[in-house]
Amino acid sequence: MHxxxxxxxxxxxxxxxxxxADIVAVTxxxxxxxxxxxxLVFFAIxxxxxxxxxxxxxxxxxxxxxxxxxxxGPRIISFGxxxxxxxxxxxxxxxxxxxxxxxxxxxxxxxxxxLAHLLVSFRGQPAPFSVYTVIFGTSFYSSLxxxxxxxxxxxxxxxxxxRPR
Amino acid sequence: xxxxxxxxxxxxxxxWFILSGLIFLIAPQNLTSRFQFAxxxxxxxxxxxxxxxxxxxxxxxxxADVVSRREYDKLQNHLANVTEELLExxxxxxxxxxxxxxxxxxxxxxxxxxEIITASIDDAHGELIINRGRDDGLAEGQFVLGxxxxxxxxxxxxxxxxxxRLFTDPASKTxxxxxxxxxxxxxxxxxxxxxxxxxxxxxxxxxDDVYARKKPGFLDAPMKIGTITRCxxxxxxxxxxxxxxxxxxxxxxxxxxxxxxxNPAPRSGxxxxxx
Numbered sequence: 001m002h003x004x005x006x007x008x009x010x011x012x013x014x015x016x017x018x019x020x021a022d023i024v025a026v027t028x029x030x031x032x033x034x035x036x037x038x039x040l041v042f043f044a045i046x047x048x049x050x051x052x053x054x055x056x057x058x059x060x061x062x063x064x065x066x067x068x069x070x071x072x073g074p075r076i077i078s079f080g081x082x083x084x085x086x087x088x089x090x091x092x093x094x095x096x097x098x099x100x101x102x103x104x105x106x107x108x109x110x111x112x113x114x115l116a117h118l119l120v121s122f123r124g125q126p127a128p129f130s131v132y133t134v135i136f137g138t139s140f141y142s143s144l145x146x147x148x149x150x151x152x153x154x155x156x157x158x159x160x161x162x163r164p165r
Numbered sequence: 166x167x168x169x170x171x172x173x174x175x176x177x178x179x180x181w182f183i184l185s186g187l188i189f190l191i192a193p194q195n196l197t198s199r200f201q202f203a204x205x206x207x208x209x210x211x212x213x214x215x216x217x218x219x220x221x222x223x224x225x226x227x228x229a230d231v232v233s234r235r236e237y238d239k240l241q242n243h244l245a246n247v248t249e250e251l252l253e254x255x256x257x258x259x260x261x262x263x264x265x266x267x268x269x270x271x272x273x274x275x276x277x278x279x280e281i282i283t284a285s286i287d288d289a290h291g292e293l294i295i296n297r298g299r300d301d302g303l304a305e306g307q308f309v310l311g312x313x314x315x316x317x318x319x320x321x322x323x324x325x326x327x328x329x330r331l332f333t334d335p336a337s338k339t340x341x342x343x344x345x346x347x348x349x350x351x352x353x354x355x356x357x358x359x360x361x362x363x364x365x366x367x368x369x370x371x372x373d374d375v376y377a378r379k380k381p382g383f384l385d386a387p388m389k390i391g392t393i394t395r396c397x398x399x400x401x402x403x404x405x406x407x408x409x410x411x412x413x414x415x416x417x418x419x420x421x422x423x424x425x426x427x428n429p430a431p432r433s434g435x436x437x438x439x440x
Contacts, residue, residue, distance in 0.1 A: 018215070019214070023219050065204045067290070068201055069320075070285075071189075076190075080182050123190070131288065134288060
């Protein structure tokens with residue numbers, strides 16, 4: 001695992017998510033892909049469990065840091081937890097085909113967002129009125145875009161991605 | 166001598182990280198928000214460029230021989246504010262006054278211009294981070310203007326950046342005035358807020374302007390905050406209105422804002438309203 005490359009990649013994706021993701025947002029609910037979550041699933045699939053745990057929590061920290069006004073901690077916990085679960089699952093059932101990767105992104109996004117909103121509500125912050133629509137939309141959008149973004153991530157991290165036919 | 170390699174099991178690693186996440190979760194937000202401020206401060210240049218690109222992608226072509234919608238709204242807000250100030254002045258003339266009046270000449274008031282670094286506007290949040298902070302005289306509770314209308318207040322400030330809570334943020338409650346009624350609005354997220362607990366015996370209509378009430382030390386005169394876009398009987402309680410207020414300006418299109426600083430300490434920077 002090239003940790004310096006990982007750090008650069010997370011920084012770049014964090015800035016992109018905070019600054020540019022709005023360009024590709026759709027509908028009046030501002031649904032956009034969660035690039036950090038796509039990164040989480042990538043490392044959970046293509047790294048060993050130990051590395052996947054570390055990367056999941058670091059990416060969760062980055063996800064919390066870009067949300068101005070939101071308390072920190074919910075995404076550290078939700079990303080870390082579900083990234084770890086996905087990494088263990090990948091050691092049992094390999095997720096190499098694109099449709100399976102898309103499904104993994106969708107389920108992980110849904111669960112992490114739902115848990116994050118639940119943890120935020122424990123801090124007394126009100127939930128948005130269309131929270132489940134936004135969660136579903138973000139998960140779906142991320143699952144469509146995610147598998148295609150794995151290739152540039154793998155190139156940067158020098159990880160061999162073999163897609164079975 | 167070979168260095169002893171410390172082995173950490175996956176379970177222990179996971180436990181440590183979960184504990185650190187919980188520590189962040191229960192820590193006071195004014196401590197954890199320093200990380201968010203630091204990120205916004207360090208990366209303000211690429212974030213600013215990204216925001217400009219996002220805004221450009223959404224801006225439509227403007228006709229050369231007409232004023233843009235945004236300019237029209239800006240002028241309309243200014244007219245509403247000036248009209249309201251005039252009414253306030255007339256009321257004050259009716260009272261016995263020996264006090265100095267600091268109103269429309271903006272004596273003793275400074276407008277601190279600030280650029281928006283990041284904006285977080287969705288159903289759950291309505292917040293901006295701007296590139297001015299405590300070092301520039303900003304403090305919690307100060308009103309923030311966009312296109313000559315109130316958009317929110319300063320909720321937190323670091324030495325060089327500050328967080329603006331928009332009045333449409335679900336956690337925001339703002340004292341307002343509709344016609345002669347004094348009431349309160351609470352944010353609904355994105356671009357609307359709701360008037361709370363207003364009896365139907367009060368006359369209110371769609372199109373009525375909503376003003377942020379004056380607040381000693383923060384706002385000397387009412388300023389326009391939005392317009393009523395929906396007004397009907399509350400389905401849950403027929404004795405109350407269900408009123409929705411839309412902001413007077415499109416915050417997502419703003420590049421910069423102005424913070425009202427009453428009685429600023431002498432320092433360089435900001436805008437002198439006399440010039």
